[in-house]
Amino acid sequence: MSSPADVVRLLQPARRFTLLQSLRRAQFPVVPTLILGVIALVAIFANQLAPHNPEVGSLVARFKPPFWMAKGSTEYLLGTDQLGRDVLSRLIFGARISMVVGLTAVVFAGVLGTTLGIVSGYLGGWVDQVVMRVTDTWLALPALTFAIFLAAIVGPSMWNIVIILGLTYWTRYARVIRGEVLSLKEREFVRLAIVAGCSKWTIMRRHMLPNVINTAVVLGSLMLGVVIIAEASLSFLGVGVPPPEPAWGLMLSDGKQGLMVGYWWLTVFPGCCIMLMVLSANLLGDWLRVKLDPQLRQL
């Protein structure tokens, strides 16, 4: 018999090989994951990466084009905006805002929707009726219009946006999770738990929640793109993240003024960032949906 160390040495390369192989067989979306990873790293290390202060510009350096164009300089790699602020630095800090708003809003909506879905599905009766009627009503509202309405009332701020997007997008979780709970509660293990004397609260927490968490994760990953676009839209309309913070939607709204004169870099770069992030989130979400939860395929 070989020693344990030999076994480890023998297993290591083989294991790495099978991991790669299984990823390929599962058609794991490598590129989208890498893009999201890079955006996350950029968001975390924004302070170290950004060459300039994103909120302070110099007015003598207004509307500089990217470095490869005539009049461009390597000091401002992707050019400057109408206040002479470095576009690259603003994009880097904008990644932080999009990541933070996107993830926290998705988690907030997920916690709210999953809780209501479990409670509504498991308790049934009038609780179910009330929750589902409210869900139907909120689903009937055009989400973006409703978010604009709320944002107009409470005023612009980053955390207000998180709360508003959470309050707007919890309904889909509640609907789907409730459906899952309805079928789960007819299963043997739940009946056994009732016989064993578990309280309703314990059953919901210990037996329902772990069984619906997969679905919640899939819904969350599909929701990320929607929420990022919603945040950009609100900021674009001036009811989202307030200036001078460098949100991508806000940059697009600023860039609109220079569009007709041909300052294309103020529009193209932030838009590309939004597109890359949303596209990656959607591809990853689609993959997760098929892998984790085949029942959700037609969503």
Add this chain to the structure above:
Amino acid sequence: MKRYIIRRASYCLLSLFLLSLTIFFFVRVTGDPAALLVEPGASPGDIAAIHHQFGLDRPLWVQYWLFMTSLLRGDFGQSFYYQVPVLQLYLSRLPNSLLLAAVAMGLSLVIGIPSGILASVRVGRFWDSAGKVFALLGLSLPSFWVGLVLILIFSVYLGWLPSSGAGTPLHLIMPAFALGWYFAASLMRLTRSSMLEVLGSEYIKLARLKGLPQSMVIAKHAFKNALIPVLTLAGINLVIMVNVAVIVEVVFAWPGIGRLLYEGIAFRDFPVVQCVVIMAGAMIIGVNLVVDILYGIIDPRIRLEK
């Protein structure tokens, strides 16, 4: 059937009630509504007068009663900025929004349905993959950015199309495309999956066994049956489009209700904002009711289930 319609209609009324309650509640919970109802910079005396005039010093349920009765009379208040009744303003902008939505809808049908059919007939081949990319981009690109890039290419560099405003058919092309792409993408996905389902059925196999040519099978047997869910979605989309066009209308300065909402926010013209949101919810709830009833007529199984 009568019972089914009554049940759906009562759900619909309940939804409208909850909608009004939600809006009423949010306006009052998030601050003093008087601050939203007076023009910015009003004196404390003016605010007190507004409090009295709108009954904000009365109990909540009285306030809600006043709010609902004025809504039911079609009284959404007076716009601060335009100094005309809000409903009148809304109705004057609605035709523009309907026009834009109709053109965008037409565009999305013309693109979405044929490409969906093509993709379902050529599963896994070039056109299927091209359609997938088109749909993925349509669902991932923010419509306002599509609009800005279109302006950059077709107005700024090529100078072919006007960048903003309304009036000629040329003004419609870019906003309709920016708005319609997303819906074309969702129609394409639905057409594809609906066609695939039909193409796998027994009667299509029979049609093929009879020796009908492929084009005949697709056009006469498969497409007709795959069309039902697609047209339902298209009908609902039209109403949704009118109400989600806010950003596209802002980008292209299109004088519709989306732009009205934006102006309402920019000028702190709260009655306008409230009216647009209530009308949006009411329209969508109404269309859902019509769709439910039509479904009940077409498919008896739906109206029997509890």
